[in-house]
Amino acid sequence: MQESHLSAAPQRTGNVIVAVALLVLMAVGGYFRFVGQNWDDFTSLHPDERFLMQVASGIGGPTTLSYTDPAGLTQEQADQRALCYERYPATSGIGGYFDAACSPWNPQNVGFGTFVYGTLPTFSTRAVAEVIAGLSSDQSWLTFYPIHLAARLVSGISELLIILVVFSIGLRLHGKWVGLLAAALYTLTVFSIQQAHFGTSDPMANLFAALSILFAVCVQRDGKLRDYFFFGLAFGCALASRINLLPLVGLIFVASAVRLLPVFARGVAGYEREAHWTQSAVGIILAGVATLVAFRLLNPYAFNGPGIFGLTPNSAWLDEVGKARYFISGEWDAPPNWQWIARPRYLFPLWNMVAYGMGVALGITAVLSTIVALWRLVRGKPGALVNAVPLAWIVAYFGYMGLQWVMTMRYYLPLYPALVVMAAWGLA
Structure with missing residues (x-):
């Protein structure tokens, strides 16, 4: 009993040291990521950020829908406007959140075509700006300036949280000291610090990609259904930030495969092998459902709607994805x-x-x-x-x-x- 108490003392001391060091790293990382957020002094030097801020300040609030053809309404757009007026006569065609054709939250409905980004970072920027505007009673936060500062705040928070995620990945793979070292290295990673100062979709996409890796590691270690579920949520949020993070889906299969390898050893009973297979199959299905739910809620205009269960793919969104592939090809x-x-x-x-x-x-x-x-x-x-x-x-x-x-x-x-x-x- 006394030996057990003595052996636990160094472990507790180590945990305290790690906790204190992690707090210091978060403070240092926060300083580097939030200092000089208005580095360009309202000149909008980042082109992607400039476009996203136009979108963030334009969605959600308009009382009429506008479209994207500078030459005037095409026949297709005229038909879309007529459909929206028919569906929502009391609101001059303004529809619900999930209605891709009529929602004021859809960038394509408020004058911004070729929106090849996920909507989650833009929605998050708008939400943060709404909160700041409400707390400060300053509605200018919802305009082009200074909504970019709300976007950079979101980016800074995302990159700061990744320090904790990196620590957690290292902790689960190799123990607390490797986790702490990984957190220290990421705290001082130059590119992370730079990206925290841009109001783009990349930092938030990076956060959810890192969370997907973390929960895949948890699946590999423990194989619990909740880990599959949280992987699905993180993966869905990553896709709702940047669709090119689709390769993350492979991690859940890698983690499950590694988890299943021991059941192929000789001497493992058939019922035990079957139980592990069933657990993995159910977990992967659960992850798939969680991914779909997160993506449906946070990148809603990949689907037509008009309600949450309207899951037919939106051809306009597919066209935008095709354009994005063309631009980088x-x-x-x-x-x-x-x-x-x-x-x-x-x-x-x-x-x-x-x-x-x-x-x-x-x-x-x-x-x-x-x-x-x-x-x-x-x-x-x-x-x-x-x-x-x-x-x-x-x-x-x-x-x-x-x-x-x-x-x-x-x-x-x-x-x-x-x-x-x-x-x-x-x-x-």
């Missing part, structure tokens, strides 16, 4: 695409992540740690499967994005949390 001959000519695929984005996104020391450590972990996995080394989820994400997403014509650094932001965890593991 290299087939679009326009000045923004010329900068990628003669840039070597994979090597160019990798160089930018190592040299500028993380810094040379952290970048090289992350890359080498990932290579070592992959080598251990391929060789079947003991304990190598522990890193299966972050490795699967790094390989799959970098492999997918590296094939694209457009190699802008922010497209690779969702890799940083996993890379930082691998760096911490390699240093430990």
Whole structure:
């Protein structure tokens, strides 16, 4: 009894040290991410942010619907307006939240076409601006200036929370000290600090991508149904932020497969093997349902509506996704695409992540740690499967994005949390 009490004392001391250190990291990370939020002094220098702020200040509030053709209403748009007036005569055609054709929350209905982003970050910006406007009794927060500060606040909070998520991933994979080191590394990751100052969709997408990795790790470790459910919610929110995070879906299958491997060992009873298979199947279905619910609620105009159960795909949204793919394919001959000519695929984005996104020391450590972990996995080394989820994400997403014509650094932001965890593991 006395020996047990004595052995628990260092563990409690270690937990206190980790908790205090994590609080310090959050304070330091918060300072770096929130200082100088109005860095451009109301000049809107970030083009994507500028467009998103136009949308955020335009949705939700109009009393009439407008459309996107500068030459005037097309026949299709005229038919859409007539349909909305027929459905909602008392509100001059203004429809409910889930009605893609008539909702004032749909960017395409308030004069903003080619909206190729998820709606969750824009909705979050608008919600934060509404809260600030209500608390301050200053309705100017709902206008183009200063709604960009609300968007940057959302970005800063998202990148700050990722410090905790990175700690949790490291904790569950390799213990509290690796988790703490990973959190420290992400706190000082330059690209995270920079992106926290932009009111774009990338930081929030990064947060939910990191949460998806975390809950996939939890599935791999424990296999509880709640972990599948929370993975589905996080994945749905990630898709509602950026649709190009679809490759995250593979993590739930990787985690489930690793979880199931021990049941194939000799001597495992048939009923036990069947129970594990059933648990995984139910969990994956639950994750799928949670994903659909989150995506339906937070990116509602991927579907036609007009109610929540109107789940037919919205052709206008599919067209926008197609445009986004066209813009980054290299087939679009326009000045923004010329900068990628003669840039070597994979090597160019990798160089930018190592040299500028993380810094040379952290970048090289992350890359080498990932290579070592992959080598251990391929060789079947003991304990190598522990890193299966972050490795699967790094390989799959970098492999997918590296094939694209457009190699802008922010497209690779969702890799940083996993890379930082691998760096911490390699240093430990």
